[in-house]
Amino acid sequence: MDKSEVEQVLITVKSGTEEALNIKIYKSGILARRGCGGLPGVKISGMSFTGDSTYFDRLMSSVSQQVLDENINHEEKIVTGSLEYLVAFYGVSGNGDVGERAEWTKSTGLRFFMDEGTSFRHNLLGFVDGLAIEAMKLTDSWYFDIMMLGLDKMRSSSLPEQTLASGPKSEEGLKQDFQSYFEQVSKKGLPGFAQGKVYVSEDGGEYGLAFSSEGEGLTYKFTAV
Structure with a gap:
């Protein structure tokens, strides 16, 4: 598959049956993400139609034609528990759609399905892990706003x-997502994600978001602007 043909990148990380990360970035400007790469997996997900290819172009700048030529599907016997890392590339629509309804006619990817205690090593496994981290960093500020929309109904x-956001319907599920998210993200970066942004409540009120430290913890509060 030629690099110029790629129009969607899918990145997933799974432990057993639980998904720790799912990111989809389209050349058409669609951005979708669920999770932060850790467990328990964060269930709040979001999708935005950004209107341009900025996220896609930045991520694909780290992908060489050599990577696209590999097309690896490594599977091994699972003894203790499974880990799966996947980066897939899709392109050349067969139905004219270049978004969620696209029927891609070309694809390639790197999939590593391994036992938790594996001794398997591959240079492209490191690449997949690194690309997943890069994709998270690219979308961290946006995903923070998705979390605020999903948890507090405050729209950045x-x-x-x-933009659409969805998540657990129960209060208990939202509390679990709140805890999982703030345990898995870097606390240092959070204040920067909210800096200069205005958050709008369901009744139209406008708020700023401020963070404060409490020991090793971090709390946030919406204040009217």
């Missing part, structure tokens, strides 16, 4: 107009 001024 930075989110594209066409």
Whole structure:
């Protein structure tokens, strides 16, 4: 598959049946993500139609034609528990759609399905892990706003107009996501994600978001602007 043909990148990380990360970035400007790469997996997910290829172009700048030529599907016997790392590339639509409904006619990827105690090593396994980290860093600020929308129903001024967020329906599920998210992200970066943004409540009120430290913990509060 030629690099110029790629129009979607899918990155997933799984432990057993639980998904720790799912990121989809489209050349058409669609951005979708669920999770932070750790367990328990964060269930709140979001999708935005950004209108341009900025995220896609930045991620693909780290992908060489050599990587696209590999097409690896490594599977091994599972003894203790499974780990799966996947990066897949899709392109050349067969139905004219270049988003979620696209029927891609070309694809390639790198999949490593391994036992938790594996001694398997491959230079492209490191690449997949690194690309997953890069994709998270690229989308961390956006995903923070998705979390605020999913947890607190507060919509960031930075989110594209066409943005959807979904998550657990129960209060208990939301509490678990709250805890999992803030345990898995870097606390140092969080204040920067909210800096300069205005968050709008369901009744139209506008708020700023401030963080404060409590020992090793971090709390946040919305204040009217």
